[in-house]
Amino acid sequence: MDIEKEKRAQVLIEALPYIQKYYGKIVVVKYGGNAMVNAELKKAVMGDIVLLSLIGIKVVLVHGGGPEITGMLSRLGVESKFIDGLRVTDAQTAEVVQMVLAGKTNKDLVNLIQSIGGSAIGLSGMDGHLIMAKKKDERLGFVGEITKVNIRPVTDLLDRGYIPVISTVGCDTEGNVYNINADTAASRIAGALGAESLISMSDIPGILADMSDPGSLIREIDIAEVGGMIAGGVISGGMIPKADCCVEAVRCGVKKVFIIDGRVPHSILVELLTDEGVGTMFISREGSK
Amino acid sequence: MDIEKEKRAQVLIEALPYIQKYYGKIVVVKYGGNAMVNAELKKAVMGDIVLLSLIGIKVVLVHGGGPEITGMLSRLGVESKFIDGLRVTDAQTAEVVQMVLAGKTNKDLVNLIQSIGGSAIGLSGMDGHLIMAKKKDERLGFVGEITKVNIRPVTDLLDRGYIPVISTVGCDTEGNVYNINADTAASRIAGALGAESLISMSDIPGILADMSDPGSLIREIDIAEVGGMIAGGVISGGMIPKADCCVEAVRCGVKKVFIIDGRVPHSILVELLTDEGVGTMFISREGSK
Amino acid sequence: MDIEKEKRAQVLIEALPYIQKYYGKIVVVKYGGNAMVNAELKKAVMGDIVLLSLIGIKVVLVHGGGPEITGMLSRLGVESKFIDGLRVTDAQTAEVVQMVLAGKTNKDLVNLIQSIGGSAIGLSGMDGHLIMAKKKDERLGFVGEITKVNIRPVTDLLDRGYIPVISTVGCDTEGNVYNINADTAASRIAGALGAESLISMSDIPGILADMSDPGSLIREIDIAEVGGMIAGGVISGGMIPKADCCVEAVRCGVKKVFIIDGRVPHSILVELLTDEGVGTMFISREGSK
Amino acid sequence: MDIEKEKRAQVLIEALPYIQKYYGKIVVVKYGGNAMVNAELKKAVMGDIVLLSLIGIKVVLVHGGGPEITGMLSRLGVESKFIDGLRVTDAQTAEVVQMVLAGKTNKDLVNLIQSIGGSAIGLSGMDGHLIMAKKKDERLGFVGEITKVNIRPVTDLLDRGYIPVISTVGCDTEGNVYNINADTAASRIAGALGAESLISMSDIPGILADMSDPGSLIREIDIAEVGGMIAGGVISGGMIPKADCCVEAVRCGVKKVFIIDGRVPHSILVELLTDEGVGTMFISREGSK
Amino acid sequence: MDIEKEKRAQVLIEALPYIQKYYGKIVVVKYGGNAMVNAELKKAVMGDIVLLSLIGIKVVLVHGGGPEITGMLSRLGVESKFIDGLRVTDAQTAEVVQMVLAGKTNKDLVNLIQSIGGSAIGLSGMDGHLIMAKKKDERLGFVGEITKVNIRPVTDLLDRGYIPVISTVGCDTEGNVYNINADTAASRIAGALGAESLISMSDIPGILADMSDPGSLIREIDIAEVGGMIAGGVISGGMIPKADCCVEAVRCGVKKVFIIDGRVPHSILVELLTDEGVGTMFISREGSK
Amino acid sequence: MDIEKEKRAQVLIEALPYIQKYYGKIVVVKYGGNAMVNAELKKAVMGDIVLLSLIGIKVVLVHGGGPEITGMLSRLGVESKFIDGLRVTDAQTAEVVQMVLAGKTNKDLVNLIQSIGGSAIGLSGMDGHLIMAKKKDERLGFVGEITKVNIRPVTDLLDRGYIPVISTVGCDTEGNVYNINADTAASRIAGALGAESLISMSDIPGILADMSDPGSLIREIDIAEVGGMIAGGVISGGMIPKADCCVEAVRCGVKKVFIIDGRVPHSILVELLTDEGVGTMFISREGSK
16 A cells, blocks of 8 residues: 555544544634635635534534625725725615625525535525624614624524525614624624634734744633733734634633634644644633633 | 404404415415515515414415616626527626525515514525526526426425525536526425415416406416417416416426415415405316316 | 405404414413303304414313203202302212213313314313312312312323313312312413413403493503402402402413403404403513513 | 242233233223223223233223213103114213213223323313214114224324223214214224224123033134124124124224123233133234235 | 132232332342352343333343353463452453453343343443443452443433343453442442332342341341441341442432342342332432431 | 645545545444454554544444454363364354454454544344344354344444444354354345445455456456356455355445455545545446446
């Protein structure tokens, strides 16, 4: 037998303890950024999702939008207004967000998972009123703050063996729709599910002790340390809201929250099924006492 | 007790035999036309759907698009080409159809049903690969012919107590999406479900013996008679494909197929729960032997 | 479409929120008085019961006896003795009560429900030892005080979709049978079931502020007020034990207890499915805190 | 250890193969005659029923009336008319039959079984419309011929672990009740249940080759032989309809039908759980091929 | 009917209250001693086990070894070393114990139960890691002290209707096997199962107040009295560890623990199904308060 | 990311289609030969079994004996007689076979699987009378021919998530035990289970076109060709009975039967989860028409 075959078997057998660990557990994957734009990466991520699903992990995919929304807004000539640097979501914009997220991005992902051999059903915040929301700030229009998560549609689909794919459009009972931050929604959904892990795919390697040194990746952060790391500037800029979501998720009961590099092919598999993690893990040492 | 109360009770109690008849049965409602455009009618139809669902009928809602697609195509400046009078659905058009149908129309209906108090989850043909399709005619582009209906997502949702709301966008395993005729899809889905009834809402009172006389409504048609009625001109124009779908549904095993007037408020309730039907019923006398 | 059809649909659709409210809930109906004697009213009540059952309400019917017992006692020449104005139930009388209640009244009701299209099974206190009793007062003979309610036969029948019809004959393990007050039994059974509502059909419109003015109906009474109302004479005579049963039922955990006018056709439907209640509702504002 | 203890154990252990044979099988016991009149025998039979139920046999008890009906008719001064020697059941008589059978005999048996420690629910032909009937002969009034057996109430109760106790009063959808021959009803019910055995308790030892010689008991009769035995006078008089019922039950699919001597204490146990049968068994050798 | 038949029925019917009492309960039988050596007794015990199983008792059989182990050790020329009078179980001895117990004794019992008509599956401590152990005393080698009981394999088999037959060989995750005292193992397993009863078969009639007088059998002992009885010499010698196991089992939650005379045929049946117990019962009066 | 990580992920993701293919399917592994003797290989095989089990394959392990039996026979001084070159299994030998196979080999495998993290329960042919047998040839003693396979114990364990580990000792209802050929037993068990695949581990690479050339491995054989291959000498010697078992298994309904090289580490994984098969596959092209 050539060495190649042996290595293949070795990799599979080395994944065994990780498969045992996650068997039957819920893992929420927050999907976005480059991993969503690059077609090859997208296919790789969906392949990972299907593999995790087949080895007995209950995977929930939460996705945001991305350039497709911007593209459609520009094609429709909808101009974005900004207040204090924040984009205002008027009713027309919210409608475009809904169409693109729930109708295009979501269904394309579902179609891709199905074509690879998984079973997926797409949900928006309207389905089963999964994500109820209200205006966060009157001036920003339909930018939503989550008021309630009705998790039953997700657990019903998991029970029947589907991978729920969730677009983070919220709604209220008046017929309004809201643009919901996907990181926040993923945290809330993972919390409501009592998920084992939330994996947030981003365009950075994780939290770096020194932003300029990719080798300075911090592998594990206790959420009690996050405040200090923000104060000390280790976590800064766009990473602050992401880190806040991680903290929030851990507080809601998710055991481990990972920020991993979505630009690296199969980074989810490597993080979950090998002992060579690829990103930063947030946990609560206090919580696990 | 004033007469009003008595009448209310009388109406409810007279609905009893109809409720008994349909209890636990599957009824597919094909929803389109004016009933979809007029906001008040839309709310009335969704109210009917929720009521039917609560009295133990398993309702499946299949909807088409309507003016929203045309509006979006025109806003995006997508020009429609025609071949022999038939609109060509190129990839760009198909994408818009998908976005509007699966992202806007579908989710708005789901949201409305939920707000009235029903439980609904929206599905497209991509979810669970519900509607698989291929090109019908190479020249027409992504106008789809159904190759397979995977009905499990629909029965899974019915089992869990949801009203499945289905947008008729088809797909294949290559990632293509197809515009599917909603009447055809409803027939195929009703057949696959072994539905008790398929109710097709349209903008006419039903089949009229004399098109110019609304009083000439034909209440019941054996599908064996349809050929003769087309030949004789009783069924003509746009009614021919609709009638064909009704025949097809009955042949696929649906017991009763109705064409009812969607412009009349609560016409579904009147057809199903009173002895004053409002449209034309297609059955197979041979089939029921 | 004639106005009539529209009205019919309107009534049905207006019942929607009430159907939603009671869906899957348990409603115990205490049936007696005129509604039981008049054949037409009897049929109307059973029709209401079947309708409630079909729209997803779990209905339990508890009935007393009525003139049939007196008639049979007189036909058999069994003379009633009285002590302090209370009728003594000797063994022979108890036997007649059992025969008439469990064998005639009960089975006739079951047969009527079945003939209308419902599914019913009749139970007495002996079946599954549903109502265990002992002598209340040695001098009154087999007038029973409930010692235990074994509710499983009722929940088993509800689970299988039947309407349990209960005649209130109690028993002990010595083979004795007891005449049990139907109001008391209904309260105890509703309490044991954790019923949403207990509806007590009587021959008055409800509790009137002024007995001589039918327009002075009190729509809602907090059970904390009942003592005062008895002291103040608002609740008097035969209404006192009925009111006590209502209070008892609310204390046992039934959310709402209604006294409605059984002489009015379909008063149950009007009370439960319209916003025009017809009787007096007992609740506990404290209990709902 | 004294011999007594050893014998006790021996008896139990010798019952083993019979318990294995009947485990989970349905056995219908037709109960009547002396075993029903004598209080001690009655208690013994109910004890047997409870024992069979506890060792895993699904027992259904079908009972007739007996002297209680005659007594009540005479107390009520209802005179019996006869046509060609057959008693006419007018509406008044039918009502008394219903009251006594469904209200007294049935509930007393249920109460007795419960007091011994079994779980029983009484059914009449009205409950769940178990026994539907029509007039057999217009001149005989409400003597019923079974038109349909709706077996679901019986199987529902068996599924939930109850011993169904059935009084053989039939009904139709018009509200009429019918006096049904208990032997016939037991045969039809056993057939509808696909019972393993029907045991008919009577006041004779079984079929005797020589009526005057109790030692001439025939242990096994193929139903193909019955015609000849009637012709030859071996089966005669009141035994003819009983034998006919046995034949009918075997034809309906019951594997073994026994006529046993109800006057002998615990004859059911001896027949089912020892190798010393006590009565006559009807089978179909052809049927078992 | 001859007297014999009547007696048979009498025995069966007198077993009724005991069958009711144990119905659906778990009874663990610790099997060993003479009842295991004598072929006829062995068959009698297995017959009892099958009977108990058929009348609805969930029986678990725990067995030790016996002379077969000693025989095999001697045939293999494995010499036993002793330290302070205790036999040392070296690896070679442990291997023989495992082979004989799990491969011979266990499977022979399973085969016998199956041949009598029961359903049995044999388990060792290795199966599902049922009995985890460690060395009790380094000098004694592989004499095991139980560290954990994983009870799921036993409950899984009980759920599926099997009689689990357990050989008390323990194991650890290093691949070592341990000789476990069967009395201790039975106590721990009965405790983990929350068994109703543990019946320990031994070669004495039970605890005797006067060892020389078989008539001085003590029928019931409160575990609080055991200490005093040992101090007073009533319980002495080999009975001390047995009594300790009984106390331990009661403390672990087993309601009643019996020491019965395994040399008496069918002593289990007599103890469980008649009112003439044959041995000594350990209970906790305090525990039952 | 270093190349190593990427390769790991690649291997996992490439296993995806194979995991999908076998998901929920039954795979029987016949285990024997060198893979059973070498401790490291044994651990590797058990690791493979656990991995397959965790990724949703229902694995059944059937094992034979090997040198342990011979060793024990020699240690016990049991001399083997031979008739026409075939070893005679007398009662004493059969007993040793039972002890070693069911008590030692079987339980050691179970213990190993459990220690790696799988759930296993060991079965012999006696458990649930899984393998019933009779003498094949009176002169050979207790060499068994399978008369019946009672598969329920195996499916019960699979349903509960266990890996059944089966030692191929047969039995009859007389208490005799039989030495059963493990290849034959595996074929019969796989057939009774309707297994997707039977994988037979042996000490050769598979069927070679030229025995002297390991590169001449035949990858796929239609069972219709086997006769010719034996006649032509391609399959010869000890391979003939193995090939016969493969043919038998395919005939019993197993879809694919593999002979793979048990000496190669992880050969099962490579065969099932990569596209580089390692042995010879027997199928029936006719059967799959």
